[in-house]
Structure formats: C-alpha cells, structure tokens
Amino acid sequence: MKSVVIIGAGMGGLAAAARLSARGIGVTLVESRDEVGGKAARVVVDGVEIDAGPTVFTMRDVFDSIFEDAGARLEDFVSVKKAEVLARHAWSGEEQGADALDLYADPKRSIDAIGDFAGLEAARGYARFQAETARMYEILNEPMMRGDNVSSPLPLLWRIGLTKFGDFAAMRPHKSMWKALGEFFPDPRLQQLFGRYSTYCGSSPFAAPATLMLIAHVEAMGVWLIEGGINALAIALRRLAEVKGADFRMGQRVTEILLDDAGDACGVRLDNGEVIRADSVICNADPNAIATGYFGQSASRAVKPLPVSKRSLSALVWYAHAETGGFDLTHHNVFFSSDYAREFDEIASGRPPSEPTAYVCALDRSADLKAATAPHGRARNSRERLQIIVNAPANGDAHGDRLSYDPKENDRCTHQMLRTLKRCGLTLEDEMPHALATPATWERLFPATGGALYGRASHGSAASFLRQGPRTRIRRLYCAGGATHPSAGVPMAALSGLLAAKKVEQDHASMRTYHRAATPGGISTRSATTEPTPSR
Template sequence: MQHLPDIHRMASNARSAPVVVVGAGMAGLTTALMLAEAGCRVTVVEKSARPGGKLRELGVGGQMIDSGPTVFTMRWVFEAIFASVGERLADHVRLTKADILARHSWQDGSTFDLHADVEQTADAVGRFAGADEALGYRAFCGRTAEVFASLNQSFMENPAPSPIGLALSAGVGGLAALSRIKPFTSLWNVVGDYFRDPRLRQLFGRYATYCGSSPFSAPGPLMLIAQVEQMGVWLVEGGMARLADAFEGLAIARGVEFVYGADVAKVSVRDHRATGVELASGQKLPAEAVVFNGDPAAIFSGLLGEAARSAVPAWRPADRSLSALTWSVHGQARGFPLSRHTVFFSKDYKREFEDLLGHGQLPQDPTIYVCAQDRDTTDEHAAPGTERLFLLVNAPAQADSRTLSKTEIASCEKRVTARLEQAGLTLSVSPENRVVTTPSDFNTLFPGTGGALYGRSSHGWAASFQRPGSRTRIKGLYLAGGAVHPGPGLPMAALSGRHAATAILRDLASTVSFHPMAMPGGMSTRSAATDSAH
C-alpha cells in the first residue's frame, strides 16, 4: 500500500476553511473526502442527480447498467485513500479479482484470452502465435514492469512532474531505465519490437485508447498499462457506481454537503484570487478554495466566467482525445462466448484511426468493446435470459462544431451489428431496452469538451507533461479530474483529487496560523477567530 501525506498532521496547521468542489466525479469525491477529514467545511456542487461523473450508470429496461468506466485497477490507490481517512476499502466496496482480463476476437475467426497470470498468458500466446511470440510476451512483461517502476513515483505520484525533474530524480542508474521506456517512439512501434503477429500488436497497441489516443501517435511509456492490468483487474459487486456511493457516504459522514441538480455559472474572482462560486440560480457560495472537477476546457472557453478564463492554458480542438458512441442495452446475447470484457477488432487498425483523427468521422470498420456486466470473467456460455450489456466504439470529439447525423449513427450501428454477427454474436434487444449516447450527449454532460472523454490526447512525448496540475494561475482555484495530471482513468482521477487536496491544505497552512482541535473522525482545526466567537 502506498503512503499518503498525513492529512491530520497537515490539518494541525490549518483551519476549518470553506471549500467548494465543483463536480462529484471520482476526483471531486476524493478531494472532498480528504479535505473534510482534515477539518475543512466542504460543499460539493454537482449538476446531475447523483455522484460519479463519468462513472455513471443508466437505467435501461428496469436494470442499472454501467455506462462509463468498466475496469477497476490500481486497487492500492483507493486503499491508501480510504486508509488516510481511517477506513478500509474492503468494508465499503466488495471486489473480486478477474482471472481473464479480456477476450479478443479478430475477423479471421481467431480469439485470444489475456489472463492476469503472466505464465498462463505466455502459454496461451505460444499456442496462439508460436514460441517466438511467447518469448516476446515475456520480454514485453519485463519491460512494462520496469516502465511502471520508473514512472509510478516519479510521474504519477508526483503532483508536478517535468522532463528535467524526471531525469534528475532518476539519478545515474535511473537514466538508463528511463531511456528504455521509449518516450520518443510510438506505442505501435514499441509493441512491434516484441510482437511480429499483427493480432498481438493490435491487442497491446490498443492500450493507447485507454486515454483516448491513437497507438500510432501515443508514446511508448503507455505500455505500463499492461503492467497495471497484470497487477489486478477487479470486478465491483453491484456495479462500478458503488465506488462513488462509498466515497459519497464517507464524505457525508464527515460533514460534506452535496448539492445536486445545481449548475455553477461562474467562479468568483477578486484580486486574482478565487473567492467562491455563483450558481445558475444566483446563489453565491463563498470559499477560500474552489476545486473544479471537470475538463479545463470548460474554464478556458469561458463557461465558468470570464474572470476564470486565464486560470489555465488553452489547447486546440485538434489536441483533444477521442469521444465515443455507446449503447447501453438490456437484452439477449447468443452465440459468441462473451467474457466480462470482450474486444472485437477491426481488420485495419491504421485505417480506423485515420477515419477518426484524419477524417473526423466514425470508422468504417470500428473496433467494438463489449462489457457483459452480468458475467464474471470465466463464463463460457451465454447467460440465461436477458443481460446487461455496454457497447462502445471510438468517435471523433467534434460535437461542438459538427454533430453526427442520425444517418451516420444508424450506419455505424449496422456495421457494429454486422461485425458482431460475423464473430457469431447475435444480440436481441427491443427499442425500449437500449440507450444510445453520442459525442453530442457527452459534450452536454461535460461542457467545453466537444465530447472528448479524456482531456488532451496523449500524442507525442510531451503530451503527458502538458496536462495542467492541481494549482492554476488563479490563487485559490484548483483542478482535479481525468483531464489533469496524472491523466484519465479512475485511479488517475483519484490521484489527481489527492494532489488537489494536498495542495489546498499546504496552501492554507502557509497563509494562515491555526491551532488544532480534536474532532470526531480525526484531528480537525479551527481558526482562533472562529474559536473566540463561541
């Protein structure tokens, strides 16, 4: 388990400061929970009716279906956050470790299961593609482990990494390791160093899409995602949204106030310092710190007021990550033996990304991800009756400039259906038991993004260092979420929330003199001025 800064010790130099968190996504929930534990008075403002942000579930056919992130990894990140507030993750969320990470299907009829166990997968690779590919897989695993070890503390755990700082922290011996992570080589080419079989190259190159990027442009270090998955993919009992519920419950127990169904019209700024937020209703919430748990694109596009626009640098729409077209359905799946996570690959991966990023259109031959939420990862047979399914294909993030037409969406759906039937999978779903979410819908859910789901794309070696950190150019205004450092995904968003909470506590402690008071749930604080009023 990783060790976090002692927030109770930090709180001994802080006061019960009012903080407003805009957005109840995973990062916002983490920030709110840690700040409340430290004694801050936290209000979370969320425009939807429940917590979770992109960690959302949709009601379809009387069932709740995970319709956002479906993979839970880096369990230790959440265990450490829970431990920092005196709780155990296992007491609040029930997790089961997956044996099969994902099942994969190609148009030549071949299939392959990626296992959590390296040796089991290596044996499967040997049977699938030959002994040389099995050796390549073992070498790939060794390198991904090295990449993860090189970047976990120095980059992901570092609230403000830089290329120079990364090199300096590595030391003489570490520089050799850093050179082997191939930052200037595309993930596609790095994967090609280990695998000659085009199917395996496609499988491991797909990790670039975990951050909404192309494997032909994303840098080699993204191979570390393979190591993260080998360290454990977990199934959340009751669905992924139970994680958000757990965070919300712990935060409420520590005094956090959640305001749902409320839009923030602007961040109030005076003398180049954030002083609170103003809701669309006209209500004003003063604060000594404001945390924006959303895409920074909403700030620099002026959606949180003109005064806040200068807080973060702008980036071009061309720098956005991918969006998605998804189907949340409740129906029957027959034929192909789905696992919990199944990927149906396109025939020409390069053409797929040329369609997405070069032509700004839905792929003519898309790769399709299917999450069969009612199956564990060992199921070989179709579930009886109906089941919950979530289907996703990548889409361009241009919803603020060009909306996909109904004809384009219907045409893509036909291609998806045909591809699945080619693999032997037949879906029987009535119209009332399906919900389609388009890039335009995602742009509405996450304003200013054009539908991009991962902030900036991770294209080029410098992209990861160009994501903003928790502090902004405006004092008292902080960022958290998958669009800021260290990047997209549930554990990364949680880390960003931890970075934001730590930055706020340190900044408060550096500007005001406080003294500690014992409070239920841990050491809390109040200012002398507050004490004298009671």
C-alpha cells in the same frame, strides 16, 4: 476551519472531498446532476440499470489508501473481487473461437495462452514485454503518476535521479507505441491487442509514445470487479466524505467561480444566484470549460484553452439489454477490426470508423459477483446488460445545435458495430432495446470538450507534460479530473483529486498565522480522522 468548494462529483472531486474532509477541512461539493460519479453514471434501458461510464477498475491501492486515510476500509462500503480473466479478445476466424485469446490475472497463464495462440516466439516476446512494462511502471509510478511537478522532463528526471538517465531513455518517449510493440510482437493481432491500451487515455497507438505500454502492466497487476459497477464506488466515496462532514449539494450548477479583490478564488455562484464562499475552489471539470468561460470570464485566465486538434478520442456507446448468441462472453471483451490503421485514420479525418473495434462489457457475466436482478422483483429473461464502446472523433460541438450524428448516421454506426461483432462470432438480437450516446451527448454532459472523454490526447513525446496540473494561474483555484494530470481513467482521476487536495492542504498551511505547539502534560484526545466508520 478552512473551507473548500469542489465543483463536480466525478472521481477526482470525490477523492478530494474524502481526503480533505478526513483532515478536518470544511468541504462543500456542488454537482449539477442528481447522482455522483461524473462519467461513471448509470442509464436505464428496458427497465434495467446499465453502467454508463468506465467499467475497468485497476490500481485498487489508490482507493484503499483513500479509505484507510479516513479510518475506514474499502470493503466496508463495496463488494470487490479480483477478476481471474482480465479480458477476452477476438478477431475474425473460420470457426468459433479460432481467433480468441484470454489474458489472465496469473501472468504465467497469460504467457501460456499467448504461446498456444501465436506460438513460442510470441510467448517469449510477451515475457520480455511484461518485464519491460513492469520496469516502466516502477520508474514512473511515484515521480510521474503520483507526483505533480511534471511540467517538463527536467523535474521528472530529477525525481528519477540524474544517474538513471538510462531508465528514462528505456521508456522510449520518442518512439511510437505501435512501432515499439513490433519489437515484441511480430504477430499483428498481438500488436493490435496491446496497442489498444493507448485508447485507455483516448489516444491512437500510431501517434502515442511507447511509454504508454505501461498501461498493460497496470492492468496485468489486477482488474477488480465491483458489485454495482464503478458507480457503486462513486457512491461509496460520497458516503465516506459525508461521514467525515462533507456537504453535497446535488442538482445545482455552478455558473461562476468567484475571485476576491486580490484575484484569488474565494467561492462560487450557483445557477439559483446563491453564493458559497470558501478559502479554495477545486474544479473537477474539463479544464477547457474554465478556459472557455463556462465558469465566468474572470476565471477563464486560470488555464490555457485546448486546441481542437489536441483533443483525445470520443466514443459511441451503446447501452443495450439484449439476447446474445455464439461467442462466449466474459466480463470484459474486445472485438478487433481487420485494419487498425484505417480505423484510426478515419477517426483522425473526423469520421466514425467504418469497421470499428468494439469493446463489450457484459455486466452480468461474472462468476465473482452476484447476478443482477431485475427491478420490482420481475423475473429475469434471457436478455443481459451490455455496454458497447467504439472509438469516435471528438467533434460533438462541430455541428452547432444539430446532433453530431443524425438518425441515419446512428443506424449506420450501429450496423457497423454489429457487423464487427458478428464477424468475430457474437450475435445480438434484432431490434435490441438500447440507447446510444454520441460525441454530441458527451459535449452536452461535459461542455467545452467536443465530446473528448480523456482531455488532451497523449500524442507525441511531450504530451504527458502538457496536461493541466492541480494548480492553475489563479491562486486557490485547483483542477482535478480525468482531463488533468496524471491521466484519464478511474484511478488516475482519483489521483488527480488527491494531488489537488494536497495542494490545498499545503496552501492552507502556509496561510496560518500561528503554529500549533504541544502542551506539556494534559490529556491526549483521539484525532477526528481516526474515529471508526460504521460499515454499511
């Protein structure tokens, strides 16, 4: 039986572990932390658990296929419900709710809501936008997002079909997202709303290509709410992989990727000195960690280092347990700044925005999921769990051993965030219990990134072709995770793990010294991949 060592229990590593173990390949996954999930972890504030990472779950079919591939069902492991409201968006208004807009799972409701919000022409523009982004998704879904040979536009054109060059041009790779949005939305608020989707992959709408408008369609296809948050999905993937035989080594750090005499990856060395030999290694870490020698100098040639100027956005993230007032929150909420261009100009100059756009995930605001209960049976108070995100520059490693933000800067950023919320109608209690993660926090958790949470920024028409793919320059060493192809985000990170797993399978098949042959007669036996999986 062939064997694989996977470094890191983020979504990419977990997806690869589930697929490979379901196919009878021996999997050992090594994770430096005590819990799985990578960025999809949890923190405890004021005695309650709060999601620490991504909160938006889309492209459910990616995960359905992972579980089905292992003879199981996603709903056997987690409780998942489709959200009726995709997100609630707010701008400053003269009175509460004057500038608030919901987008819905039902596209007609969204069109009607936009018409009520900004007029008939805006509703017509959104209908055209829906059709255009659906076309983009249809063109790119299989060849780009679920394919791996995308190091230049030529393989993509080949997969799309040379006769469909018009389809490729329709994705407007040479036009900025912000300018393209102006063709659909003369109302600057709507331009701002749909421009924000570029930040899902850590990019500015003023520098990202219009192709990223397809992210809006991905969300319009459905946002799903998971009981227990995205971390519960990570735990489910671990359980699935373990049922299929994967071994998880938690709380152990890989210090070196080992190479054999031929220069091929052959295992890893742990911080306690233990060596784990394997036929292949999948690294679910930012590729720049490999390039900068974090896993040993001999492996650093596997990938190219990422210039600081090419980093994606980082973030300031508040984990709060607070009383709220005024604005009626739903699960996903966005409170916009009054000057979007200035916001991204300040980030590009290395400063946190003085008037930021703030995303608020109100974890307990969902009629579709069970309300969270306090630990130890304590009665719940009027506080609720919030995760609040503000975009920031990826400069968490620019200050040596000092924190990228000192306490005064932390307080200033908190004040600026609260001011945005208040301007849009939402108030939080004074002295709210909270923890704050800065770019320096992300750099400590994910070394060699500077706190960039999405890998390479998707700026310019060629950016999508420059992300690290599953294969590296070292044979049998593969990359996965949100910093690799196809992109950042929960489903994309999982797809990266599936792509890496497929490459492992292909390369293992090519190493066979014989071919299996069917035996005439005899008794057929059930495949190990179809054994029933017990429900939780």
